[in-house]
Amino acid sequence: MRTSPRTGRAWPAEDRVEPVGLTDTNRAPLGAHGRKADVNDILEELRWRGLIAQSTDESALADALASGPVTYYCGFDPTGPSLHHGHLVQLVLLRHLQLAGHRALALVGGATGMIGDPQMSGERTLNDKALVGQWSDRLKSQISRFLDFEGDNPATMVNNLDWTAPLTAIDFLRDIGKHYRLGTMLSKDTVARRLNSDVGISFTEFSYQILQGMDFLELHRRQGCTLQTGGNDQWGNLLSGVELIRKVEGESVHVLTTPLITKADGTKFGKTEGGAVWLAPDMMSPYAFFQFWLNTDDADVSGYLKVFTFLSRERIGELEESVAARPAAREAQRELAREVSTMVHGREATARVEAASAALFGRGDLHELDERTLADAVAEVPRGQVTPGESTIVDALVATGLVNGRNAARRTVAEGGAYLNNVKVTDDERVLSEADLLAGGVALIRRGRRTLAVVHT
Numbered sequence: 001m002r003t004s005p006r007t008g009r010a011w012p013a014e015d016r017v018e019p020v021g022l023t024d025t026n027r028a029p030l031g032a033h034g035r036k037a038d039v040n041d042i043l044e045e046l047r048w049r050g051l052i053a054q055s056t057d058e059s060a061l062a063d064a065l066a067s068g069p070v071t072y073y074c075g076f077d078p079t080g081p082s083l084h085h086g087h088l089v090q091l092v093l094l095r096h097l098q099l100a101g102h103r104a105l106a107l108v109g110g111a112t113g114m115i116g117d118p119q120m121s122g123e124r125t126l127n128d129k130a131l132v133g134q135w136s137d138r139l140k141s142q143i144s145r146f147l148d149f150e151g152d153n154p155a156t157m158v159n160n161l162d163w164t165a166p167l168t169a170i171d172f173l174r175d176i177g178k179h180y181r182l183g184t185m186l187s188k189d190t191v192a193r194r195l196n197s198d199v200g201i202s203f204t205e206f207s208y209q210i211l212q213g214m215d216f217l218e219l220h221r222r223q224g225c226t227l228q229t230g231g232n233d234q235w236g237n238l239l240s241g242v243e244l245i246r247k248v249e250g251e252s253v254h255v256l257t258t259p260l261i262t263k264a265d266g267t268k269f270g271k272t273e274g275g276a277v278w279l280a281p282d283m284m285s286p287y288a289f290f291q292f293w294l295n296t297d298d299a300d301v302s303g304y305l306k307v308f309t310f311l312s313r314e315r316i317g318e319l320e321e322s323v324a325a326r327p328a329a330r331e332a333q334r335e336l337a338r339e340v341s342t343m344v345h346g347r348e349a350t351a352r353v354e355a356a357s358a359a360l361f362g363r364g365d366l367h368e369l370d371e372r373t374l375a376d377a378v379a380e381v382p383r384g385q386v387t388p389g390e391s392t393i394v395d396a397l398v399a400t401g402l403v404n405g406r407n408a409a410r411r412t413v414a415e416g417g418a419y420l421n422n423v424k425v426t427d428d429e430r431v432l433s434e435a436d437l438l439a440g441g442v443a444l445i446r447r448g449r450r451t452l453a454v455v456h457t
Helices: 042-048 058-067 085-099 129-143 169-179 182-187 189-195 208-223 232-249 286-294 298-308 313-325 331-345 347-360 371-377 393-399 406-414
Strands: 071-076 103-108 156-159 227-231 254-258 383-385 418-420 442-447 451-456
Touching: 042 058, 042 085, 058 254, 071 085, 071 208, 085 103, 085 227, 085 254, 085 298, 103 129, 103 208, 129 156, 156 208, 169 208, 169 232, 182 189, 189 232, 208 232, 227 232, 232 254, 286 331, 286 347, 286 371, 298 313, 298 331, 313 331, 331 347, 347 371, 383 393, 393 406, 393 418, 393 442, 406 418
Parallel strands: 071 103, 071 227, 103 156, 227 254, 383 451
Antiparallel strands: 418 442, 442 451
16 A cells, blocks of 8 residues: 555555656647647647636736746635546646646645535535545545656645634634625625525625635745636636735735636536536446546547647647548547546556447457446446346347347347347347356347347346
8 A cells, every 4th residue: 555645645556546647758748849848838838728718917927937936726625525527627737737847736625615615506505524524535535646746846735724723713804804895705706696696695605705815825825825726717716815915915926717618519518417527436437437538529529638638739639630530430539538537547447448348349358347347337228137047138138128029039139130248149049147147247238239238137
């Protein structure tokens, strides 16, 4: 077992995911022409990748980034047990900046996570402190996969509960609250809309912007932090810290936001039938995660390659040409799915997923798949129950609903359209045996080229 010196978390060596973008020749994390970028062209590279929406003063920020290492941070609130695809944009941005030589601070909001930033759907449910603590640990574990916490330019993990918990209410009001003006706070978009809604807004959620501003101030004092990053929907909360530092310290700091990622048709990106695209494998399996990216539309894949991978401009250009010339090959989608899955779940998990994807349709050995990977791969296909030694291929086809009735099942076999574990079955009296069962006690039944189901005992 290895233990992270920054998080104190122990993990099995095979589960540790090293940050992406350091060695592969196809990956030039920041370079405009297949090389590692220096501090002078980092903003240009981020702009090309579609990772910049707004900045408080981009010219001043460019000068700061060019003149020496900048300490920057992004906050992640444990309002749930996992990060999702929206957080992934921020994690990629943090990694780009670290690779350009700047110093990353990853903040887990043990304090702000107990409140949650105001949302338009209404007041959040306040979670138990112990639960928020558990979620904080999970988020630390996830974040640790994206940044380098060792070496010459190590990232640092921080928790805002460390400086918020000891603060008394009187100190908070005197030292922090006096610098905020209600008019400014009330004008923030989400606050204003909530005030005009039927649900209103509590003082608890109203005060969230003060707590976030205090985080920036504390990190500025403790770590010399001068840049905060976040999603563009957090613009108002991010400016809270900029104004607080200006008033308290008399210094100028920076904010940089990423845009909301959308599909080419303008609709929201990242929703599945099961909800968000979670980064935790126990909430969305690596197989389902891989398939989500693999199913990207041709019109979206180029943009997603720029935002979510560290591939070089040359390689992305080659993949764009492949989409135009050979769209059926889906080469770009496969590389997108491979890169993002490797970044989130690691090379070994991604290799298992790709092997499962190939094996399901006869391009690999089903018997080599482990039980968990196979179970994830067939989680969404129809299922049926059989009795080894008694049930035939006809029984299996009917039990899984791949055909309507035994006569249809016999016709499928006679026409050469029935497969057991990817092997064509030509005898409609073929009996399934214990030897046909794969890992986890299931067998794969296929009708035609792509209609799948599994049977179990």
